[in-house]
Amino acid sequence: MTNAEGEYSFDNLPALAGDQVYTVVIDQAASEDRLRPYLPAPAHNSGDRATDSSTWQAETIPGELHENADRDPTLDFGFVVKSYAIGDYVWVDTDRNGIQNGNEPALPGVTVELFDGAGEPVVDVFGNPVTAVETDADGRYMFDNLSAGTYQVKFALTAKQVEKYTFTKLDAGSDDAVDSDADPKTGWTSKFVLDDSNTALTPTYDRAFDATEGIDPTWDAGLTLKPDPKPDPKPGPKPDAKPGLNPDAKPGLKPAPGPSVHTGGSALNGHNLGWWALAAGLLTALATVGVAFNSRRHDPAIDR
Ligand SMILES: [Ca+2]
Ligand SMILES: [Ca+2]
Ligand SMILES: [Ca+2]
Known part of the structure; x- marks a missing residue:
């Protein structure tokens, strides 16, 4: 097993002869839990064995390890943390049924924030803070390169947007791809988990992303127009509507x-x-x- 520094060695091996090699293999089954959050680093043929990475198995160089005390410390394995993306849509739910219907318009300019399960800000797999994004002209948003974990999305309306819109009904119907996930009172979604257990993750998406494990594009918010805040001050017949007429x-x-x-x-x-x-x-x-x-x-x- 690799030690706390990630190092391993096999010592006191017999010397090789001719083109014989030793092959080191990672026991994926025995390491399943440890490796669950990771993927092999990209194969990288830099030519520098001392710093490059092999994928699952590595071999010594033919013709070497012939002499007593020869040593090959270049059989290394790099891993990258699995990454995830989420999204993806804010729209105007014209018919107020809580479902994304084809004729309903996208809503650009809505601020979307990402938090962890405790409601705290998060960093991506590179350690960079994940900052708020705005829905684009197509009502889309995306957070990419997220590590496995529990998350919550917050759809944060501006004061101006609050004057005009309210969130539509939550979790209408049975298809997460076309429903609305924002709590009508708070704009927060429920907590969700990004890891191998997330069945909404898909590698197929109409926009590019970097995440290794796909995107969960089911976190959406529908908004409905509020009724006109200024009711007609003179309901009913308007006797003065057309002065001058008989x-x-x-x-x-x-x-x-x-x-x-x-x-x-x-x-x-x-x-x-x-x-x-x-x-x-x-x-x-x-x-x-x-x-x-x-x-x-x-x-x-x-x-x-
Ligand atoms: Ca190496
Ligand atoms: Ca609708
Ligand atoms: Ca949804």
Whole structure:
């Protein structure tokens, strides 16, 4: 077993002859727990055996280790920590069903933060602090190069966004890929684990990432528009809507059936209902025309 410094050696081996080599192999089964967070480092043919890395097994150089006390300290194995990515979408849930429907727009400019299971900031596999990101023009965000562990995402709305939006319903339906994961009260997701047990991880994604173990793209937030905060101060009929119009004409689409028009056998009686419909439309669109028209309608001369 490697010691605390990662060193190992096999001592007191018989000298080799000719092109014989010794082969060192990592016992992957016996080392399963220890190696679980790791992958072999990339093969690197630098030509410097002293500093390069072999993958799972390494051999001595043919023709060497022939003399007493010969030693080959160049059989090394580098590992990289497995890495993970998460994402990926913030959208406007127009129909408020909590599901990402195809016709619903993405929401750019939403701040997304990543924390560990204790709600503390995290660092990536390179030791760099993981800072907040904003959803892009497609409503997408991603955190890449994360180490295994427990995480939480927070969708943090600005004061302006809070005025306009509220989070849609949580965990609607049965497909994590198209639901919303932000707690409507806090904007935080539930805690989730990135490691070999995460079944949402996929290597197939429409954007590039570096994580060795894939991306879990199921951490999303849907937002719905808040109702207009300023209700109509004058609900119901608006008697002053079109000042100047004859009250008979105000309803717009239906000209008031003034008795003077329909009685007395004037020329207007010969007009059909289609004409009236056309006149009504003009009343609505052009108030001044409506006024003129009404004043004619009530011309006593025509009435008779
Ligand atoms: Ca080496
Ligand atoms: Ca929807
Ligand atoms: Ca989701």
